[in-house]
Amino acid sequence: MKKYSxxxxxxxxxxxxxxxxxxxxxxxxxxxxxxTSTQDSGLLDVLIPIFEKKTGYFVKxxxxxxxxxxxxxxxxxxxxxxxxSPDAEKKFIAEGHGINRRLIMHNDxxxxxxxxxxxxxxxLKSSSEAFKKISSEKTxxxxxxxxxxxxxxxxxxxxxAGINPEGEKWYQxxxxxxxxxxxxxxxxxxxxxxxxxxxxxxxxNLGLDILVAGDAILLNIYxxxxxxxxxxxxxxxxGAKAFADFMVSREAQEVIKTFGVxxxxxxxxxxxxxxxxxxxxx
Amino acid sequence: MDLILDGIKKAFWLLITFDPDVMGITLLSxxxxxxxxxxxxxxxxxTGTAIALSQFPGKRFIVSLVNTGMGLPPVVVGLFVTIxxxxxxPLGFLGILYTPTAMILAQxxxxxxxxxxxxxxxxxxxxxxxxxxxxxxGATRLQMVWIxxxxxxxxxxxxxxxxxxxxxxxxxxxxxxxGNIKGYSRVLTTATVMETSRGNFDIAIALGIILxxxxxxxxxxxxxIQQRERSR
Amino acid sequence: xxxxxxxxxxxxxxxxxxxxxxxxxxxxxxEKGEILALIGPxxxxxxxxxxxxxxxxxxxxxxxxxxxxxxxxNISVLEYRRKLAMVFQEPLLFDTTVFNNVASGLKIRxxxxxEIADRxxxxxxxxxxxxxxxxxxxxxxxGEAQRASLARAFALQPEILLLDEPFASLDPPTxxxxxxxxxxxxxxxxxxxxxxxxDRLEALSLSDRxxxxxxxxIQQMGPPEEVMNYPATEFVASFVGVETILPGKVIKRNGGSxxxxxxxxxxEAVGEAHLGETVLLCIRPENVTLSTQPHREATSARNLxxxxxxxxxxxxxxxxxxxxxxxxxxxxxTTHSLEELSLNEGKEVRASFKATAIHxxxxxxx
Numbered sequence: 001m002k003k004y005s006x007x008x009x010x011x012x013x014x015x016x017x018x019x020x021x022x023x024x025x026x027x028x029x030x031x032x033x034x035x036t037s038t039q040d041s042g043l044l045d046v047l048i049p050i051f052e053k054k055t056g057y058f059v060k061x062x063x064x065x066x067x068x069x070x071x072x073x074x075x076x077x078x079x080x081x082x083x084x085s086p087d088a089e090k091k092f093i094a095e096g097h098g099i100n101r102r103l104i105m106h107n108d109x110x111x112x113x114x115x116x117x118x119x120x121x122x123x124l125k126s127s128s129e130a131f132k133k134i135s136s137e138k139t140x141x142x143x144x145x146x147x148x149x150x151x152x153x154x155x156x157x158x159x160x161a162g163i164n165p166e167g168e169k170w171y172q173x174x175x176x177x178x179x180x181x182x183x184x185x186x187x188x189x190x191x192x193x194x195x196x197x198x199x200x201x202x203x204x205n206l207g208l209d210i211l212v213a214g215d216a217i218l219l220n221i222y223x224x225x226x227x228x229x230x231x232x233x234x235x236x237x238x239g240a241k242a243f244a245d246f247m248v249s250r251e252a253q254e255v256i257k258t259f260g261v262x263x264x265x266x267x268x269x270x271x272x273x274x275x276x277x278x279x280x281x282x
Numbered sequence: 283m284d285l286i287l288d289g290i291k292k293a294f295w296l297l298i299t300f301d302p303d304v305m306g307i308t309l310l311s312x313x314x315x316x317x318x319x320x321x322x323x324x325x326x327x328x329t330g331t332a333i334a335l336s337q338f339p340g341k342r343f344i345v346s347l348v349n350t351g352m353g354l355p356p357v358v359v360g361l362f363v364t365i366x367x368x369x370x371x372p373l374g375f376l377g378i379l380y381t382p383t384a385m386i387l388a389q390x391x392x393x394x395x396x397x398x399x400x401x402x403x404x405x406x407x408x409x410x411x412x413x414x415x416x417x418x419x420g421a422t423r424l425q426m427v428w429i430x431x432x433x434x435x436x437x438x439x440x441x442x443x444x445x446x447x448x449x450x451x452x453x454x455x456x457x458x459x460x461g462n463i464k465g466y467s468r469v470l471t472t473a474t475v476m477e478t479s480r481g482n483f484d485i486a487i488a489l490g491i492i493l494x495x496x497x498x499x500x501x502x503x504x505x506x507i508q509q510r511e512r513s514r
Numbered sequence: 515x516x517x518x519x520x521x522x523x524x525x526x527x528x529x530x531x532x533x534x535x536x537x538x539x540x541x542x543x544x545e546k547g548e549i550l551a552l553i554g555p556x557x558x559x560x561x562x563x564x565x566x567x568x569x570x571x572x573x574x575x576x577x578x579x580x581x582x583x584x585x586x587x588n589i590s591v592l593e594y595r596r597k598l599a600m601v602f603q604e605p606l607l608f609d610t611t612v613f614n615n616v617a618s619g620l621k622i623r624x625x626x627x628x629e630i631a632d633r634x635x636x637x638x639x640x641x642x643x644x645x646x647x648x649x650x651x652x653x654x655x656x657g658e659a660q661r662a663s664l665a666r667a668f669a670l671q672p673e674i675l676l677l678d679e680p681f682a683s684l685d686p687p688t689x690x691x692x693x694x695x696x697x698x699x700x701x702x703x704x705x706x707x708x709x710x711x712x713d714r715l716e717a718l719s720l721s722d723r724x725x726x727x728x729x730x731x732i733q734q735m736g737p738p739e740e741v742m743n744y745p746a747t748e749f750v751a752s753f754v755g756v757e758t759i760l761p762g763k764v765i766k767r768n769g770g771s772x773x774x775x776x777x778x779x780x781x782e783a784v785g786e787a788h789l790g791e792t793v794l795l796c797i798r799p800e801n802v803t804l805s806t807q808p809h810r811e812a813t814s815a816r817n818l819x820x821x822x823x824x825x826x827x828x829x830x831x832x833x834x835x836x837x838x839x840x841x842x843x844x845x846x847x848t849t850h851s852l853e854e855l856s857l858n859e860g861k862e863v864r865a866s867f868k869a870t871a872i873h874x875x876x877x878x879x880x
Binding site: 409420421 | 565568570592595596598599600602604606608609618619623666670676
Binding site: 061 | 369463466478
């Protein structure tokens with residue numbers, strides 16, 4: 001009999017946790033679909049605990065690209081979105097999938113690349129000019145290729161530059177989040193377009209320099225959108241509204257303003273609640 | 283090289299100081315994968331034994347299905363479980379997407395065919411007359427099945443370990459159905475992916491080392507079992 | 515104890531698989547304390563018979579009665595099975611200690627620990643394996659394992675013991691010592707036993723009755739001497755060990771005996787046969803005597819033939835000589851007389867056997 005009891009001994013650690021897993025209260029859950037950049041920068045790790053403590057809601061942050069975040073919203077699989085793909089967002093609202101689109105913050109996109117800068121784009125004012133040089137020099141460019149906000153922005157710039165890089169040998173798509181794409185670009189010594197926040201968070205290990213910044217088109221603007229509860233009755237509308245309200249509140253805006261200063265010497269995001277999109281970058 | 287060395291140093295620091303974040307993630311991993319393994323044991327051993335002991339038309343087909351299931355790609359499982367658990371999906375009413383429960387569900391789906399396949403093989407490898415001998419000793423059908431399972435306990439234990447090893451190191455399904463939510467559904471593998479993409483290589487390495495240690499212990503136990511089996 | 519009680523009765527047992535009849539037993543009854551040997555070649559249906567009797571093989575047609583109670587109707591299969599114990603050719607021990615193995619059947623019956631321990635120790639002692647009690651069953655030798663398997667069966671104190679060639683895969687010395695022990699134990703316990711074997715000596719030494727099986731049927735059943743000396747059919751004759759079977763044509767009848775022509779030689783045999791009929795003459799090798807002296811009339815053997823030794827096969831204490839006397843003949847010679855007569859292959863000898871030692875099988879009689 002002694003021999004068989006050891007089987008139970010092995011099973012025991014499996015049984016105990018079964019009793020420990022908490023069953024989350026349904027109406028207290030909010031599904032926040034957001035971009036990898038907000039998660040990878042660590043901003044949400046600061047903001048969400050404050051919100052949860054204040055309201056008692058439990059936020060499930062699903063970090064995907066802006067494209068997928070809106071796809072989730074479109075199916076009612078998320079309650080609230082924090083995204084940075086303005087053109088797609090406008091379409092999203094226009095089609096009735098979301099309501100209450102509100103400006104939260106911005107930072108900017110930058111073009112980064114190896115410090116030896118083989119395509120000599122450093123100091124260029126226009127991002128499309130920089131892209132043109134990269135394409136004519138055929139130096140490696142890493143694209144997210146995942147329909148995220150960053151990816152949409154990048155595609156928009158290629159369009160302005162009048163180049164279709166798809167299928168070119170020097171143009172590679174990672175299909176990964178921003179942080180990982182930056183790692184890949186650093187490893188392969190390629191250029192890429194990134195949001196400043198993620199870049200600053202990862203900068204210490206990358207060996208990539210900021211080469212082009214400040215172009216008006218490079219603004220990276222984050223909005224919060226509540227998924228339309230009329231379309232999807234299962235959506236936690238009250239929770240979504242509470243979260244969106246919190247994001248534009250003084251308290252959250254103050255956190256955004258100072259987030260990253262202690263670590264990187266400059267903020268990663270600029271709070272914009274109450275402003276108009278057109279005013280930004282002016 | 284500096285990065286790796288620093289990473290490993292920091293990783294060990296996190297480990298020996300029992301960093302609460304790292305420990306929390308490890309514990310959650312063990313809970314989720316452990317529960318999934320337990321559930322898959324109940325389903326896998328009973329079903330596998332039942333298939334092994336019964337004769338029915340199409341048995342060969344079922345066995346081949348189970349064996350195929352042993353190599354079920356986690357991301358495919360993740361995808362289908364996600365679709366089923368969507369609010370608009372057939373199981374949406376449960377409201378368990380992006381919860382540890384969903385992860386247990388997905389991991390159970392991954393581990394069950396592994397446990398089932400190994401149970402099936404283990405029971406089938408017993409001498410066919412053993413079943414008759416047990417019945418001849420006056421056993422009821424239930425007693426017979428229980429004795430057979432005990433006879434196959436070593437390969438079955440290997441099945442347990444293989445199932446647990448499969449799910450604890452699995453990332454695709456976990457991130458899809460669990461959402462990698464901090465302190466809630468963030469497990470060793472999903473956290474490793476995320477910390478890597480955040481550039482926090484030290485934490486990523488620490489998590490990686492824990493995963494490696496777990497894998498090492500699982501293999502250690504497996505090897506012990508196999509050695510014992512061989513020495514007889 | 516002289517009063518006989520029928521403990522087991524089978525009627526019209528039939529097992530069919532894919533159109534072939536594996537077993538066809540119109541009727542069989544076993545008395546309490548009886549030891550029945552099922553003897554037959556591999557595939558004769560012995561195992562099928564035993565497994566059917568113990569309800570391990572299904573489906574089958576027919577009925578089985580235990581002490582007059584019909585199994586399934588008046589007594590449940592489980593209850594019936596718990597009156598039996600079965601030992602297979604393989605020991606089929608469980609992956610645990612010898613003690614736990616011998617205890618397993620009792621544990622299944624939910625018996626109390628103390629009682630289990632008593633019974634197990636008794637059987638371990640009886641089979642001479644007490645010292646192996648704590649050993650893992652996987653470390654036992656073939657003989658030890660089979661002893662444990664028998665002890666497991668006897669621990670149940672079964673009313674009927676079914677043995678399916680339990681000694682077949684053991685080496686000869688182990689085999690012999692185990693048979694001897696089993697014989698003593700069976701003699702003491704008077705356990706009703708049905709055992710399958712393909713070894714006629716085993717059957718001869720252990721059983722009260724022998725049933726010769728072939729093609730799923732009982733060809734002949736009776737006390738072992740009767741079956742071995744008077745085989746009813748050619749198959750039984752060849753199987754129970756009558757080594758020489760000669761077809762002969764009856765050419766002369768002489769009141770209770772006849773002369774048959776075999777390959778041109780005349781053999782006298784005692785028995786009934788028609789003139790011109792072809793019969794089988796069964797001559798057991800132990801009934802043939804060999805000599806080298808040319809004229810030795812001081813023998814009552816009526817049949818005397820000159821032949822040559824083709825081959826000598828040693829069989830332990832005696833040797834088997836294959837002769838050519840114009841027809842084939844097999845004789846047993848003790849190793850002692852083999853040396854005395856300096857017999858060797860190619861040597862010319864005189865072979866004689868009594869007319870009464872010939873068992874006559876009339877073709878188509880079975």
